[in-house]
Amino acid sequence: MRVAIIGAAGRMGKVLIEAVDEAEGLSLGAAIVEPGSSLVGADAGEVAGIGKMGVALVSSLDEACEAFDVLVDFTFPDLTLANARFCQDNGKAMVIGTTGMTDAEKQQLALAAESVPVVFAPNMSVGVNVVLNLLRTAAEVLGDDYDVEIIEAHHRHKKDAPSGTALRMGEVVADALGRDLAECAVYGREGFTGERSQKEIGFETIRGGDVVGDHTVLFAGIGERIEVTHKASSRMTFAKGAVRAARWLSGRPAGLYDMQDVLALKD
Ligand SMILES: NC(=O)C1=CN([C@@H]2O[C@H](COP(=O)(O)OP(=O)(O)OC[C@H]3O[C@@H](n4cnc5c(N)ncnc54)[C@H](OP(=O)(O)O)[C@@H]3O)[C@@H](O)[C@H]2O)C=CC1
Numbered sequence: 001m002r003v004a005i006i007g008a009a010g011r012m013g014k015v016l017i018e019a020v021d022e023a024e025g026l027s028l029g030a031a032i033v034e035p036g037s038s039l040v041g042a043d044a045g046e047v048a049g050i051g052k053m054g055v056a057l058v059s060s061l062d063e064a065c066e067a068f069d070v071l072v073d074f075t076f077p078d079l080t081l082a083n084a085r086f087c088q089d090n091g092k093a094m095v096i097g098t099t100g101m102t103d104a105e106k107q108q109l110a111l112a113a114e115s116v117p118v119v120f121a122p123n124m125s126v127g128v129n130v131v132l133n134l135l136r137t138a139a140e141v142l143g144d145d146y147d148v149e150i151i152e153a154h155h156r157h158k159k160d161a162p163s164g165t166a167l168r169m170g171e172v173v174a175d176a177l178g179r180d181l182a183e184c185a186v187y188g189r190e191g192f193t194g195e196r197s198q199k200e201i202g203f204e205t206i207r208g209g210d211v212v213g214d215h216t217v218l219f220a221g222i223g224e225r226i227e228v229t230h231k232a233s234s235r236m237t238f239a240k241g242a243v244r245a246a247r248w249l250s251g252r253p254a255g256l257y258d259m260q261d262v263l264a265l266k267d
């Protein structure tokens, strides 16, 4: 299976090049960087720091179209949506890790996935996707007597907040408790807020340094507190999940899938 990586010189892009290079049954067909980038023409392996791979960086999907079967996209919402339209028009599968999309933008992805198979997940690590199932069980058992707060921390360069992972965790807990996250989410608190309501789910965001991605979901009761935490220490964790998703897409029918499908974690 031939993989194209867009955003190839990014924090995730470089690690994805390495992960694809190491993956059985996958090859790097193309690597795409921003038009006008000084890296156009450079060798993808050298940009990723793993030595020459014989794949020159290009600046558009059009140039790469005949060289790949699945596009891996960890960039930003506007670009990802444009790429999804390209893949829809050209019959390419997609693995999307990009976060920060609005519900309307996610609907556009779902439209593209009517024509091609897409794995879309805010966190491609096995650990977070196992944690999502743990959170569902915890919320179902603990119920409304435990106040839910979600704290996430990421590196100083992250542009969206809260993280896509934190939002997904919130959705899972809200669904398990019969709530609508859009109604019960509280993003940051400041000033004289008054007491929290029983059913709100609070989100707090920390940005700084080189934190790869930490998430804690806190179930705070009276007399006890349960904290479920995941800490990523390498972006390779996400990249290996993306590679697993790309391999899983081979021969899959059109549709919008997530890592729970890839990891067979759905009941
Ligand atoms: N699902 C998951 O498991 C994970 C998801 N993410 C998400 O992935 C996304 C990217 O994160 P990260 O890698 O840190 O971000 P980066 O900003 O490091 O990477 C994005 C890359 O896209 C490039 N780019 C911008 N415009 C174009 C274009 N038109 N064509 C090709 N490339 C372009 C940027 O180039 P330039 O630098 O020149 O702008 C940059 O290199 C974020 O949404 C993040 O939340 C991150 C980790 C894990």
Ligand SMILES: O=C(O)C1=N[C@H](C(=O)O)C[C@H](O)C1
Binding pocket: 099, 122, 123, 154, 158, 162, 163, 164, 165, 166, 212, 213, 214
């Ligand atoms: O921007 C990042 O780095 C990450 N973003 C994802 C998110 O928004 O949840 C996943 C991971 O936590 C790293």
